[in-house]
Amino acid sequence: MERREFLILGLVFTTSAYAQMFQTVPEANATLIQSGKDKYACPNCGMHLVKFYKTSHTHENHQYCSIHCLYEVTQGVIPEDAKVVDTITLELIDVKKAFYVVGSNVKGTMTRTSSYAFGSEKEAQNFISNNGGKMMNFQEAYAVAAEDFPEDFGKKATASTVVPVTKIEVPKDAKCPICGMFVAKYPQWVALYDGDKKFYFDGVKDMMKYAYARKLSSDKFYVSDYYKLSKLEASQAFYVIGSNVYGPMGNELIPFATQEEAQSFARDHNGQKVIAFDEITEAMVKSL
Ligand SMILES: [Zn+2]
Numbered sequence: 001m002e003r004r005e006f007l008i009l010g011l012v013f014t015t016s017a018y019a020q021m022f023q024t025v026p027e028a029n030a031t032l033i034q035s036g037k038d039k040y041a042c043p044n045c046g047m048h049l050v051k052f053y054k055t056s057h058t059h060e061n062h063q064y065c066s067i068h069c070l071y072e073v074t075q076g077v078i079p080e081d082a083k084v085v086d087t088i089t090l091e092l093i094d095v096k097k098a099f100y101v102v103g104s105n106v107k108g109t110m111t112r113t114s115s116y117a118f119g120s121e122k123e124a125q126n127f128i129s130n131n132g133g134k135m136m137n138f139q140e141a142y143a144v145a146a147e148d149f150p151e152d153f154g155k156k157a158t159a160s161t162v163v164p165v166t167k168i169e170v171p172k173d174a175k176c177p178i179c180g181m182f183v184a185k186y187p188q189w190v191a192l193y194d195g196d197k198k199f200y201f202d203g204v205k206d207m208m209k210y211a212y213a214r215k216l217s218s219d220k221f222y223v224s225d226y227y228k229l230s231k232l233e234a235s236q237a238f239y240v241i242g243s244n245v246y247g248p249m250g251n252e253l254i255p256f257a258t259q260e261e262a263q264s265f266a267r268d269h270n271g272q273k274v275i276a277f278d279e280i281t282e283a284m285v286k287s288l
């Protein structure tokens with residue numbers, strides 16, 4: 001396939017995948033406070049701010065895609081100056097005046113526990129009647145965002161550097177073609193398509209979406225062993241689904257080199273099932 005045709009296909013797929021997202025608004029309705037080439041990107045994860053607009057937060061002249069990225073940047077120090085998008089009016093409002101609905105069944109950004117803000121308490125109540133969730137103030141919602149970051153978050157990467165392994169090397173500026181996120185930030189989730197051109201993904205889920213959209217054969221896909229970070233042929237790995245460990249884009253298929261390791265991880269982390277590559281289905285990927 002010619003490169004140009006390939007790029008156009010990519011664009012069409014990306015646009016249609018985003019079209020169903022609750023967070024996305026027409027660009028004309030979005031208030032973006034950054035300028036220049038950084039205008040559209042979350043400075044923490046690289047995701048597109050118009051596509052994830054309704055969960056966007058600002059702090060010190062930066063605009064983040066979500067309370068998750070705001071938390072990651074501020075590291076537990078509550079940002080007094082932060083603003084959040086009002087889900088109804090789409091304007092930026094002071095977080096201290098916002099009514100957050102946390103844990104509704106409307107999908108969130110970068111997290112499994114979604115969080116949407118409202119300037120009006122009545123609108124927040126309305127949202128809860130339709131979609132569930134709990135009303136919170138900013139401090140409470142920020143505390144919930146902290147739960148995305150497990151206490152042992154940095155330990156695995158440190159341990160793995162002791163044992164030399166062949167990893168998937170990710171260029172610093174590589175972005176996932178499905179969600180637009182910078183991939184190098186999430187080494188234990190990296191997946192790769194090594195075809196005419198290389199594409200990097202922030203998780204197996206987005207890799208599979210890419211494979212299904214283009215009907216690509218499995219032999220050019222690679223994943224990273226979750227604990228060792230070693231590069232595995234996707235078709236040879238074993239995957240845990242339904243565990244309590246979440247990737248940068250939420251629920252994931254978590255890869256391991258051996259079935260035993262996958263099973264042991266599943267036991268420790270409430271995994272629902274261990275499956276082989278052939279058992280992954282498009283419906284399963286969509287439901288994650
Ligand atoms: Zn972000």
Ligand SMILES: [Zn+2]
Nearest residue numbers: 176179202206
């Ligand atoms: Zn992605």
